[in-house]
Each structure stands twice: as C-alpha cells, then as structure tokens.
Amino acid sequence: MAAAARLWRLRRCLAGPVAAARSSSSAAPPEKLTLRRQADGVRSIVLNNPKRRNALSLSMLQALKEDLLHDAKNKELRVIVISAEGPVFCSGHDLKELTTEDDVKHHSQVFAVCAEVMTLIQKLPVPVIAQVNGLATAAGCQLVASCDIAVASEKSQFATPGVNIGLFCSTPAVALGRSLPRKVALEMLFTGEPLSAHEALMHGLVSKVVPEDKLEEETMRISRKICESSKSVLALGKATFYRQMAQDLDTAYKITSQVMVDNLTLRDGQEGIEAFIQKRKPVWSHSQDEKK
DSSP states (O other), rough: HHHHHHHHHHHHHHHHHHHHHHHHTOOOOOSSEEEEETTTTEEEEEEEOOOGOOOOHHHHHHHHHHHTTTTTTTOOOOEEEESSSSSEEEEOHHHHHHOOOOOOHHHHHHHHHHHHHHHHHHHHHEOOEEEESSSSETTHHHHHSSEEEEETTTTTTEEEEEGGGTTTOOHHHHHHTTSSSHHHHHHHHOOOOEEEHHHHHHHTTOOEEEGGHHHHHHHHHHHHEEEEEEEEHHHHHHHHHHHTTTOOOHHHHHHHHHHHHHHHHHHHHHHHHHHHHHTOOOOOOSOOBOOO
C-alpha cells in the first residue's frame, strides 16, 4: 500500500503542470522563472515556478542556461548553487508543452536545450551544487545527478516515473547511469519508484543528507570551503576529472599526470606550495597565468 501511495503522489506530481495549466489558463506566468543573485563568490540560482512544480519547460531551461553562463569566467564567481521554491525541487519536463505541441522540431528543441544545460553544468569552470528540498523527478532528477555536488534535506525523494505514463526517462538515464550503480538506476527507470534521501545518499546520487532546517547552512558551508581555493586550480581539476572519467585506466593516468605538471606551472600552483612551505595562507590570483 505504501508503494502504491508513493506512486500515486509521483503521478500527481507529473500531471501537476498539465492540471495547473488547464485550471488557470488565463493566469499570467511568473515574471521570472529563475532568480539569480550573487554574494561572496556564491551564485544562487532559484527555480521559481512552484505553481508548475518548477517544471523544465523550454523557457525554464533557457533561463537556467542563461543564469549558468552569465559572466562565468569572472574571478568573483567561485561556486553556483541551484535550489527551488516550493515543495517540489523539479518535476521534470513540462508535460503540457509536450502533449499540446505537435511540432516535432519543438520537441527536439526541448530535449536538445535540456541536454545542453546538463552538459554545461559539468563544463563550467566552477563547482555546481544542487540544494534539494523536496521531490526531484524525471529531468529534475537528471538535474540533480548532473550537478557536481548535491545536498538534500531528509524529506527529499528522487524518481524517474516516466515509464508509468508511457514516456521512458531515456535522457535522465544518461545522468543516472553515470551517478548510480547500474542495477539501482535501472530499477528506478523500470519501476518509477522513488529513492528516499538516505537511499540516494547510500547509492551516490547525493553527497549529503541533512535535516531540512540545516540544508541551507550545510550548502553554504560547502560553498564557503570551495571559495577558499584557487578558481583556476579548481577549474583545471574539474575539467580534468570529467575528461579522465571517459578514458581507460592507462589513458586516464597519462592525461592526469600531464595535468599535474601543467598545474605546477600555474601561478597559483606555485603560490600554494610556497605558502605551505612558508607556513602562511596562500594569496590566490585566480588566474590561468603561469608562474614566471
């Protein structure tokens, strides 16, 4: 009975954007689908369409992409945190958009932009953290899996229930298959049943689970720790991590060995070593300049 109840809630979540649109077709859309602010090196991007369960419509995806790309190379930007308004972190694609739009080109654009956003997260020169407080389903679960770090509240759940409505979560499977053990990912995809926050932690979908009232505090603690390091060194390390993951073992070591050498040529690479030897705090330049 418990499993059936959970599946019913997930179906309701998926249907939510459709029902909401039908009942309030005359209502004006939110002025901003995402909210962006930045302070002390941390950029906060908030999914801001709780009435539609923060569904990843084409407009939402484009807004998220713009917020991620905005001045990304600026030295002041050190980490990005993605969170959401309302009890649902993200319900996935906007089903109304997919059911009422007959243009195949439009459907292709939705999934293409979604893929761009997910891959962009891992290509950015700064770490991206998902701060999850609630339900993340389908492409919303994909978004969490695509982030570099994910911190979740204890009440959060994660699911890919598309199979239950006849739309298999094939694109979310790309991110899930790279974040979870294969059998865990396939069970999620084949059944649509959700993982609890602690199950998601156990299997590696999220990196931390905390009480809801500690969620922002823990996310900011991690963010501030990241801000203490050199942006140029972190950018090099992040890019190398994802590059080597796609290689065989020998190639991965060949790539990373060269990157270690390259890292030593950076001004911040030498500054960090000198500061350690001299027992002082490093003074980072955050630049890609080489030590002369």
